[in-house]
Amino acid sequence: MRTTPFFSDSSTEGSEISTKLEGITKKFGRLTVFDNLNLEISRGELFSLVGPSGSGKTTLLRIIAGLEIQDSGHVYINSKAVDGLSPPRRNIGMVFQDYALYPNKTVIDNIMSPLIVKNVKRSVARKEAEEMAERLSIGETLARKPAQISGGQQQRVALARALIKKPDVFLLDEPFSNLDAQLRFSARKFLKEVQREFGITTIYVTHDQSEALSISDRVAIMGGGRVHQVGTPREIYEAPSDEFVAMFIGSPPLNVISVQVKGGNSTPITMKLPGVSDGAFRVGIRPEGVTIGRGNNEATVTSLEYAGRETIVYLKVAETEIRSIVFDAGLLKVGQKVKFDVQQSPLVLAREDS
Numbered sequence: 239m240r241t242t243p244f245f246s247d248s249s250t251e252g253s254e255i256s257t258k259l260e261g262i263t264k265k266f267g268r269l270t271v272f273d274n275l276n277l278e279i280s281r282g283e284l285f286s287l288v289g290p291s292g293s294g295k296t297t298l299l300r301i302i303a304g305l306e307i308q309d310s311g312h313v314y315i316n317s318k319a320v321d322g323l324s325p326p327r328r329n330i331g332m333v334f335q336d337y338a339l340y341p342n343k344t345v346i347d348n349i350m351s352p353l354i355v356k357n358v359k360r361s362v363a364r365k366e367a368e369e370m371a372e373r374l375s376i377g378e379t380l381a382r383k384p385a386q387i388s389g390g391q392q393q394r395v396a397l398a399r400a401l402i403k404k405p406d407v408f409l410l411d412e413p414f415s416n417l418d419a420q421l422r423f424s425a426r427k428f429l430k431e432v433q434r435e436f437g438i439t440t441i442y443v444t445h446d447q448s449e450a451l452s453i454s455d456r457v458a459i460m461g462g463g464r465v466h467q468v469g470t471p472r473e474i475y476e477a478p479s480d481e482f483v484a485m486f487i488g489s490p491p492l493n494v495i496s497v498q499v500k501g502g503n504s505t506p507i508t509m510k511l512p513g514v515s516d517g518a519f520r521v522g523i524r525p526e527g528v529t530i531g532r533g534n535n536e537a538t539v540t541s542l543e544y545a546g547r548e549t550i551v552y553l554k555v556a557e558t559e560i561r562s563i564v565f566d567a568g569l570l571k572v573g574q575k576v577k578f579d580v581q582q583s584p585l586v587l588a589r590e591d592s
């Protein structure tokens with residue numbers, strides 16, 4: 239457990255779990271968004287909810303915040319059931335995609351507004367807001383209005399305004415999706431640093447799997463009304479629990495192909511499949527595990543996608559297509575015959591003949 243001077247709330251000591259969702263079911267009319275969903279978020283971690291659009295990420299955050307009420311199940315924050323508490327009484331900080339800054343208020347007034355609502359004395363609120371702005375490197379913008387600062391600065395104002403309440407949990411819903419690619423990259427890194435420094439439990443929602451992998455301590459993969467897997471980014475990438483996770487994580491995505499195994503040999507693509515018995519299987523192969531140049535397989539190059547540092551090479555073996563990432567593809571041409579090898583152990587996803 240992390241302790242920091244900023245978030246030294248003694249009432250939360252003694253429990254490693256910050257936020258617990260127990261048996262959450264939520265329906266909108268006939269649509270079941272979740273059915274008996276369970277999750278535990280540890281104190282001080284950066285936990286991401288990632289899944290395709292419509293998988294219920296926003297709904298789940300809103301349930302934690304109390305903006306949406308579950309049909310059954312419980313939300314606990316610091317071991318206390320908060321089901322009956324209105325949003326302001328849950329002590330949660332939130333930042334959404336649209337930062338919802340007050341356009342007519344200055345930056346400093348925006349940042350201190352949650353304290354004013356709580357009847358903190360104006361001079362005290364101002365001092366705390368100034369300190370927070372300094373920590374988030376927006377100290378020089380305090381007298382301006384939101385329209386007079388950059389998108390990245392607006393983002394920091396929204397973070398500052400959420401953090402000044404010293405929330406028990408910090409909820410972020412796709413907070414950087416309005417920023418351009420460059421800014422998003424630095425905003426992400428900045429968030430990670432702030433999160434570390436403050437040691438604040440953070441639940442981060444994104445549809446971008448690479449973003450989730452890059453910043454999170456742990457990730458939950460959501461889809462089809464349930465949580466498919468919870469784990470560290472490395473666990474999720476290296477050992478996806480099912481085909482949904484395997485296909486969702488990684489860019490370019492996993493190759494999923496059908497192979498026949500007989501006597502230790504696989505067709506149409508030869509690869510090592512340790513411990514796999516005879517039969518038909520669907521296997522997953524990461525594009526970076528396919529190396530071109532030599533090996534036991536022969537294929538035709540059908541397409542080349544230049545991506546700067548790497549090139550994505552599409553290969554065809556009989557009727558099977560497989561993608562490879564190549565860092566030096568200068569000599570490859572469409573139509574060329576090449577040898578290749580599957581160097582990583584494939585993920586065996588399903589048996590196809592049972």
Ligand SMILES: Nc1ncnc2c1ncn2[C@@H]1O[C@H](COP(=O)(O)OP(=O)(O)O)[C@@H](O)[C@H]1O
Pocket residue numbers: 266269271289290291292293294295296297298
């Ligand atoms: N207030 C609502 N009324 C009806 N359906 C809703 C409401 N809010 C969300 N939904 C539906 O619930 C599903 C999950 O939505 P949402 O939580 O916004 O997903 P995500 O944030 O992962 O994109 C979607 O099918 C969406 O259309």
Ligand SMILES: [Mg+2]
Pocket residue numbers: 295296297
């Ligand atoms: Mg959403």
